[in-house]
Amino acid sequence: MRLKIRASYVAIAIIIVLLMTTAYLIVSKGMEAKDRSIILIPKTIDPHVEFWRVLNQGVTAAAKEYNTEVKVMGTPSESDIDEQIKLVEEAIALKPKAIILAATDYNRLVPVAQRIISSGITLITVDSGLEGGISTSFIATDNYEAGRKAVETMRRYVQGPAKYAIVSFVKTSTTQLDRENGVRDNLKNDPSVQILDTLYSNGYEDKAYEQTKKLLAEHSDIRGIFGLNEVSTIGAARALKELDPEHSIKLVGFDSSMNEIAFLEAGILQATIVQKPFNMGYLAVKTALQVYNGEKVKASIDTGSEVITKENMYTRENQKLLFPFVEK
Numbered sequence: 001m002r003l004k005i006r007a008s009y010v011a012i013a014i015i016i017v018l019l020m021t022t023a024y025l026i027v028s029k030g031m032e033a034k035d036r037s038i039i040l041i042p043k044t045i046d047p048h049v050e051f052w053r054v055l056n057q058g059v060t061a062a063a064k065e066y067n068t069e070v071k072v073m074g075t076p077s078e079s080d081i082d083e084q085i086k087l088v089e090e091a092i093a094l095k096p097k098a099i100i101l102a103a104t105d106y107n108r109l110v111p112v113a114q115r116i117i118s119s120g121i122t123l124i125t126v127d128s129g130l131e132g133g134i135s136t137s138f139i140a141t142d143n144y145e146a147g148r149k150a151v152e153t154m155r156r157y158v159q160g161p162a163k164y165a166i167v168s169f170v171k172t173s174t175t176q177l178d179r180e181n182g183v184r185d186n187l188k189n190d191p192s193v194q195i196l197d198t199l200y201s202n203g204y205e206d207k208a209y210e211q212t213k214k215l216l217a218e219h220s221d222i223r224g225i226f227g228l229n230e231v232s233t234i235g236a237a238r239a240l241k242e243l244d245p246e247h248s249i250k251l252v253g254f255d256s257s258m259n260e261i262a263f264l265e266a267g268i269l270q271a272t273i274v275q276k277p278f279n280m281g282y283l284a285v286k287t288a289l290q291v292y293n294g295e296k297v298k299a300s301i302d303t304g305s306e307v308i309t310k311e312n313m314y315t316r317e318n319q320k321l322l323f324p325f326v327e328k
Contacts, residue, residue: 037069045074050257058281079202098122098288147182157250161192162223208235227253237263
């Protein structure tokens with residue numbers, strides 16, 4: 001009888017230990033998951049570029065809504081590709097839930113991006129993708145289509161034979177490649193059109209400004225300029241303000257900073273292709289969490305773009321795009 005009672009006590013003790021161990025593992029795993037953050041690596045953390053500030057606001061809104069932490073790791077300049085590769089390596093070592101990457105280079109970031117995946121970390125790309133589309137989901141504007149829209153818009157202001165210039169940013173960024181291809185492909189079949197070699201500012205407004213001044217000095221017959229991102233557009237607009245006071249040269253740009261809005265109102269910038277960076281940031285975090293939780297997501301999410309001109313900039317919907325809340 002005593003042996004039976006002792007055996008029962010031992011069995012109960014074993015069950016209690018197993019239950020406590022299981023509970024500990026469940027709780028500790030939950031705590032570990034909660035403590036692990038998502039890491040965002042944008043092209044740059046330059047505070048002067050409003051696009052990335054607005055994207056970060058979308059990230060912050062999603063992080064608050066979904067009760068998760070997001071750390072931001074970025075370089076001062078979007079042309080510093082080597083430094084971004086180092087940051088990705090540091091991010092992998094931190095073992096986050098997911099890494100959201102805006103790649104500064106279409107090819108060179110691929111090896112380190114593959115290490116993200118082989119480390120068991122979810123990879124989401126935002127704004128700029130990677131060769132081979134290796135991320136689980138890519139969230140961005142359809143930039144080829146945006147380039148087509150830029151040409152269609154330029155045609156409203158420039159008819160007949162014309163010489164065009166393109167002022168762009170980092171040559172090897174997929175964002176740049178798609179926009180430039182969208183512009184060139186939609187002009188190449190017109191024999192009356194000449195497109196000059198693309199100028200690359202590497203993401204520096206002052207360089208875009210100096211390049212455009214030199215361009216205008218060498219090609220007095222230019223009729224239109226495409227500025228393929230915020231800093232390229234502002235740099236080109238500054239040069240046109242100085243050297244083309246009659247606004248005879250038309251400028252179609254990208255993005256929606258306060259400086260671009262001022263140039264739009266002044267008639268120096270005829271139109272700008274506005275993206276939706278807040279949506280990009282929000283959806284990047286939401287999608288990363290969905291993948292982390294085992295849910296299926298779309299391989300590609302187009303956040304859309306709109307053409308804003310001086311004539312339509314005051315509509316309610318366009319005001320929301322032009323004036324997203326930006327913390328100063």
